[in-house]
Structures are given as structure tokens and as C-alpha cells.
Amino acid sequence: MAGSNELKEYFSNCIEQNMDSLYALALRLTRNPADAEDLVADSVVKAWSAVNTLNDRNRFRPWIFRILHNRFISDYRKKSVRPVETTYDELSTGDDGQQVATLLIEQPNEFLNWWANPEHEFTNNLLGEDIMKAIESLPEMFRITVLLINVEGLSYDETAEVLEISPGTVRSRMNRGRTLLQKALWHHAQDAGLITNEIMMECKA
């Protein structure tokens, strides 16, 4: 079947339709435009050579994202540019299934107050690029989960297929990733001066 004109046309159309998504994901993984281009091109070649493993044409997106992700891990991860140092103490303890309550322990009071009452003006002032910057500071396993679901619109099942983990692990990585994202946004907003003294006073109240 592989090599037939019909299959090649189908494959070509799918690549055309998903090109922007593949590049966007590659760019967020490698953080380097040249590496992202190489990663997409390599993945397309790899995907064609493995096209017989695509059992369900309705699952093209998770199938090719999985190939790209595996390619990234095997050939690109080591040289990917690390973001400005952001540390998460939470990562040193527990695993994916760690309870949210545990995540929230030992956070600064201001953050917890903001967490509980997020109706603050700075939320409205956060731009898309602020949010993407915060996502880029997340550890890879959470970053890719959030990107696949919230940017590419994959379901938890499809994301599980891409990352070769269970849907339950996707769910806990999503919860944990978004919790870490909130923390990163809080720090980013502080650095960017979006949290005014007034807001800080409110949070301390």
C-alpha cells in the first residue's frame, strides 16, 4: 500500500494541513527556528517511511506528533536551548500523580491569596506572549502536555497516544502543568510590573 499514488497524495495533504502545527510544536520544543525546521523535515521523512503503522487515518495528528516528539527526544533534546532558569521545588518530590494540595503547600501567601481570588486586573493585562513565555519555562513533560491540549486541541486520549503514556497520566500532567503555569505567570507578572503595590497589598490582606 505504501508508495501508492493515493497514499502519497493523502500523506502530502495531511502534511500540508498540519505544517503550521508541526512547526509550532517543534519550535516550542527546540526553542530554535533552525532546529525546528530540521526536526519537522526529519519527522516528515520518518513518518513516510513508517506510514504503514498509521492504522487509523482519523488519527493522523497524534500519529505524526508522536513521531516528531520521539524524533525530538532521540536527536534534538540534548542541544535544545534551555530557558531562563526557572526552578520548581515541587519537582524534587513526588511524581505525576502528586496531589494538587501538595503542590500548593509552601507557596508564598500572596500567591495563595491570588490563587484563591484571581479577579485581578493584571490577569486582563497578561498578553498571549507573556503566557507563552511562562509555558516555555515549564519542564518539558508539562510543556508538551499543555501545548498539545491547549494549543493544538488534542484530546487527553490523543495526547496519551503522542506521549505514549496513560490518559490518567495526561490528566495529572495537565493539572500539574497548569498549576506550575500559574506560578510562572505570577512570577512573570511580578517581573513585568503587572502586579502593582496595590494588588500586593490586597493579596496580603
Add this chain to the structure above:
Amino acid sequence: MTNESDKPEVDEIDCLEAFDHLYAYLNDEITNKVDLANIEHHLSHCKSCYSRAQMERKINQRMKESGKSDTPESLQKRLRIVIDEL
């Protein structure tokens, strides 16, 4: 028309439990009717969780808009060559 008897019974859940379900709820991943009814009930009467859900929706929307990248022309050309040579 929804029959009252079709509605699942609602359990009161606390904020931590609601938060545990929040992202699955926002991502349309809750298929269990009872879990769905519980979180919707919680969000309908907890101002704090409702606010958080609204904020997360805003973040989702901005993420979706900003996370896209147009493929550079150089890569578009390269992929066309790759596909032509398959």
C-alpha cells in the same frame, strides 16, 4: 426537554476536589455525568472557583491565539521537495 429524573444527583464537593476536575472540565474531558454535575454545581455557587475557571478560560483562549506559528517559507519549500522525492 430534560426530565428532572434524568438529572444526576449532585454531591457537594470542596474547592480542592473541584480544582482537581477543573482542567478536565474546561477541556471537555469529563464524561461521567455525576462528576460533571458536581463541578457545575460547585462552580455555580463558589465565587472563587468560578473566577478561577473564568481566568483559565481566558488563558486558554490567549494560549490558542498565541501558540500558533506560521511555517517559514524556507520550510514550506523544503517540505515540498521532501514530499516530491518520496
